[in-house]
Amino acid sequence: xxxxxxxxxxxxxxxxxxxxxxxxxxxxxxxxxxxxxxxxxxxxxxxxxxxxxxxxxxxxxxxxxxxxxxxxxxxxxxxxxxxxxxxxxxxxxxxxxxxxxxxxxxxxxxxxxxxxxxxxxxxxxxxxxxxxxxxxxxxxxxxxxxxxxxxxxxxxxxxxxxxx
Amino acid sequence: xxxxxxxxxxxxxxxxxxxxxxxxxxxxxxxxxxxxxxxxxxxxxxxxxxxxxxxxxxxxxxxxxxxxxxxxxxxxxxxxxxxxxxxxxxxxxxxxxxxxxxxxxxxxxxxxxxxxxxxxxxxxxxxxxxxxxxxxxxxxxxxxxxxxxxxxxxxxxxxxxxxxxxxxxxxxxxxxxxxxxxxxxxxxxxxxxxxxxxxxxxxxxxxxxx
Numbered sequence: 284x285x286x287x288x289x290x291x292x293x294x295x296x297x298x299x300x301x302x303x304x305x306x307x308x309x310x311x312x313x314x315x316x317x318x319x320x321x322x323x324x325x326x327x328x329x330x331x332x333x334x335x336x337x338x339x340x341x342x343x344x345x346x347x348x349x350x351x352x353x354x355x356x357x358x359x360x361x362x363x364x365x366x367x368x369x370x371x372x373x374x375x376x377x378x379x380x381x382x383x384x385x386x387x388x389x390x391x392x393x394x395x396x397x398x399x400x401x402x403x404x405x406x407x408x409x410x411x412x413x414x415x416x417x418x419x420x421x422x423x424x425x426x427x428x429x430x431x432x433x434x435x436x437x438x439x440x441x442x443x444x445x446x447x
Numbered sequence: 448x449x450x451x452x453x454x455x456x457x458x459x460x461x462x463x464x465x466x467x468x469x470x471x472x473x474x475x476x477x478x479x480x481x482x483x484x485x486x487x488x489x490x491x492x493x494x495x496x497x498x499x500x501x502x503x504x505x506x507x508x509x510x511x512x513x514x515x516x517x518x519x520x521x522x523x524x525x526x527x528x529x530x531x532x533x534x535x536x537x538x539x540x541x542x543x544x545x546x547x548x549x550x551x552x553x554x555x556x557x558x559x560x561x562x563x564x565x566x567x568x569x570x571x572x573x574x575x576x577x578x579x580x581x582x583x584x585x586x587x588x589x590x591x592x593x594x595x596x597x598x599x600x601x602x603x604x605x606x607x608x609x610x611x612x613x614x615x616x617x618x619x620x621x622x623x624x625x626x627x628x629x630x631x632x633x634x635x636x637x638x639x640x641x642x643x644x645x646x647x648x649x650x651x652x653x654x655x656x657x
Contacts, residue, residue: 322525323574325567328611330525361526363635367599368527369615388530389635395525396611 311339312378317410317424319395329353331393331410331424332386337378344415345376350424352408354397361389375415482634483645489628495592497584500569505582510627514552514650517621519598521560521614522571532556532575534637535620541643550650552622558583559593559600560614596621596629622646 317333337343348356358373368389376391378384386392393410407423414420492507499505516535520528535554542551556572558564561583564571568581583589593600598617605612622631631649633642 320525320529322529323567323571325522325570326525328523328525330529359526363618366618366634367615368618369603370526370613389527392526 312337312343312414312420314412314420314422317422318427319408319424320427327396329395329398330388331356331395332388333422333424334386335378335384337380337382337384340380342380343378345378345412346374346415347413348393348410349413350395350408350410352399353395354399355395356410357394357396358391359394360391363389481641481645482636482638483631483642484634485631485649486629489624489626489630490595490597492595492623492627492629493591495595496588497582497592500572500581505580505584507627510623512625514550514625515555515623516552516633517555517557517596517623519557519559519593519596519600519616521558521616522564522567523560524614527618528556529575531620531635531637532579534639536576537639538637538642538646541639542647545643545647546650552646552650554579556581557589557592559589559616560602561586561589622649 313336315334315336317331319329319331322329331348335345345358348358350356358376359370360373361368361370372394373391376384384391405426407425409421410424412420412422492510494507497505499509516538518528518531518535520531522528532554539551539554554576556579558568558581564581564583568583572579572581596617598619598621600614600616603613603615618635620633620637621629622633624630631646
């Protein structure tokens with residue numbers, strides 16, 4: 284193999300890769316850090332957090348979230364405006380090409396109601412995201428103890444608490 | 448070429464500066480504050496009558512002889528309230544290295560949605576920490592203390608039968624001294640280390656006759 288051969292084929296691969304990426308599939312979006320902080324037993328509402336990363340060249344729009352564990356899951360956003368915390372429901376969230384959107388405490392989050400049973404919760408449970416193009420993406424959401432701490436990696440900070 | 452540089456560069460600079468200014472203004476609500484504010488004049492808390500999570504009277508006398516941090520919230524708040532309680536607990540843990548336990552402020556969770564809060568307040572708070580004190584009560588008494596704190600809340604019911612309503616509430620935490628006066632306000636992000644440093648100085652700087 285000469286280097287010229289490699290360069291030619293590398294260019295070809297790049298072209299092919301860009302053609303593949305035009306198609307928006309769930310494969311072009313990543314979910315990480317998915318977690319649900321435990322709430323007191325009396326709680327009727329739970330919050331879910333995760334990070335979405337759009338690897339494609341097209342905007343991807345999240346339009347629905349579902350799980351066997353909760354009969355109602357809505358997308359909400361907490362906002363701090365002039366010193367007042369408020370919350371609103373969103374019907375969709377758009378993730379621009381190569382954008383990372385973080386669902387995190389005091390920001391975008393899932394509002395999950397009507398838990399089917401604590402028994403099926405376990406250490407993690409499946410959640411499905413649906414997108415405007417009809418694609419669906421299933422992942423596991425980890426049950427965590429501390430709302431301010433992410434369960435996984437990203438330890439490049441001196442600590443990994445979340446500022447709100 | 449020189450003409451081009453003279454003509455364009457200053458404009459580019461101006462445009463960059465303006466866009467940077469907009470960016471800085473839009474991206475960070477905390478840019479203009481450290482997250483805490485000492486009140487120039489302590490605000491005296493006027494008499495009020497609420498109940499704690501054990502249904503015991505909680506009035507002015509129960510604010511005496513302790514430092515307290517009053518956080519306004521509600522129990523059906525899965526997002527902002529738990530993370531704030533968790534951050535305040537981290538503040539207390541940091542202060543434990545510098546102050547004796549009796550001088551570390553207690554956390555008072557001021558629940559402003561009594562209809563939904565009263566039945567669950569005790570078990571809700573014991574989940575987070577056995578020492579948290581929850582206070583709530585009749586609406587007129589809640590409103591009295593809210594006014595006194597200079598705070599605000601609203602039950603955001605969409606209809607009369609709305610059960611899943613949200614509650615808008617002030618984000619700041621009021622710091623109350625052992626005389627029962629509001630002496631400072633903490634605002635988000637409640638950064639544990641900086642807030643603990645600030646409170647430690649505040650508490651050490653004030654002496655009370657024991």
